[in-house]
Amino acid sequence: MKKIIVTGGAGFIGSHTVVELHEAGYEPIVVDNFHNSEKSVLEGLKRIIGKEVKSYAIDCADPAAMESLFASEGEISGAIHFAAYKAVGESVEKPLEYFRNNLDSTLVLMDAMLRYGAPHLVFSSSCTVYGQPEKLPVTETSPILPAQSPYGATKQICEEMMRQTIEIGRKPLRAIALRYFNPVGAHPSAEIGELPRGVPSNLIPFITQSAAGLRPPITIFGNDYNTPDGTCIRDFIHVVDLAKAHVKALELLEKQAEPAFYDIFNIGTGQGNTVLEAIKAFEEATGVPLQYKIGPRRAGDVAGLENRTYAGRCHARRVALATEADGG
Numbered sequence: 001m002k003k004i005i006v007t008g009g010a011g012f013i014g015s016h017t018v019v020e021l022h023e024a025g026y027e028p029i030v031v032d033n034f035h036n037s038e039k040s041v042l043e044g045l046k047r048i049i050g051k052e053v054k055s056y057a058i059d060c061a062d063p064a065a066m067e068s069l070f071a072s073e074g075e076i077s078g079a080i081h082f083a084a085y086k087a088v089g090e091s092v093e094k095p096l097e098y099f100r101n102n103l104d105s106t107l108v109l110m111d112a113m114l115r116y117g118a119p120h121l122v123f124s125s126s127c128t129v130y131g132q133p134e135k136l137p138v139t140e141t142s143p144i145l146p147a148q149s150p151y152g153a154t155k156q157i158c159e160e161m162m163r164q165t166i167e168i169g170r171k172p173l174r175a176i177a178l179r180y181f182n183p184v185g186a187h188p189s190a191e192i193g194e195l196p197r198g199v200p201s202n203l204i205p206f207i208t209q210s211a212a213g214l215r216p217p218i219t220i221f222g223n224d225y226n227t228p229d230g231t232c233i234r235d236f237i238h239v240v241d242l243a244k245a246h247v248k249a250l251e252l253l254e255k256q257a258e259p260a261f262y263d264i265f266n267i268g269t270g271q272g273n274t275v276l277e278a279i280k281a282f283e284e285a286t287g288v289p290l291q292y293k294i295g296p297r298r299a300g301d302v303a304g305l306e307n308r309t310y311a312g313r314c315h316a317r318r319v320a321l322a323t324e325a326d327g328g
């Protein structure tokens, strides 16, 4: 079985991808420092997969720890790099922590992959790389405008680090950056889902925790956007579909003849929904009423996903990755 390192594999998207990798016949190896995840996720994975998932509780920005992992694992076919800090608002408060963690982890991983000859890399990028788009919908050919937050900047820089290393430096690495829109949902087994530490920065875990009485009423950040109900529009994609897209990306990398290869894909559904619509949908599906209030716009949020016709939509240039993945 081909070994795939899954950095951030105990996190929300990483844990769902571990399941899909296993089902596709790979051996996933989780690397996570549990900064934003619980060790109990590994138990959930074991119950889904039917056996223990190999895991390393290390910081993947730590060169010595990553060196010893690569040295002890032998042949590694590739890596899916989820490990990062991901809260837009927090990144505005703590920019240098975000730059250090997100850039160092990518640099250390790529360095080890090149030295140990691990040829395939799938990178978790984000639609935040488009900054405040002038034209919607965004496609992979849309310009990369100045990032609206330190978090978005880390994704732009990591993408450029990969592109320069591969396309300009011609180093033997095949990589794909997947620019996700907004992943939501949980594995149908309910053994894993979205369980961030502390106050959730994403909408759906805040909704579920607020409904369960664990959090105060939901604050919607702004209702003066140019959208049908004034709240931000986002392109929500089911996390299992997104996880499957990573396996497709790996398979695409394995088909490449050139040793140096780099590409990018948007991963979304192309369907935008407002924050208020998401709240109403939860209420309808569960019968649990939610309490919410309107607050000011949040620093770092992209205000521009607000075009009435296309707002928040991801129209992938090549949507095969997203449309073939129909699980969840």
Ligand SMILES: NC(=O)c1ccc[n+]([C@@H]2O[C@H](COP(=O)([O-])OP(=O)(O)OC[C@H]3O[C@@H](n4cnc5c(N)ncnc54)[C@H](O)[C@@H]3O)[C@@H](O)[C@H]2O)c1
Pocket: 007, 008, 009, 010, 011, 012, 013, 014, 031, 032, 033, 034, 035, 036, 037, 058, 059, 060, 061, 081, 082, 083, 084, 085, 086, 101, 105, 124, 125, 126, 127, 180, 181, 182, 183, 196, 202
């Ligand atoms: N969830 C989203 O809305 C979204 C959207 C676009 C892109 N992304 C990107 O996808 C990736 C995964 O997101 P997620 O929602 O699963 O986040 P998550 O916080 O649930 O998972 C990230 C995991 O990485 C781990 N981690 C962080 N830094 C680490 C380090 N230095 N060493 C080892 N482990 C480390 C955390 O403990 C966590 O388990 C991130 O790179 C994120 O930026 C997420």
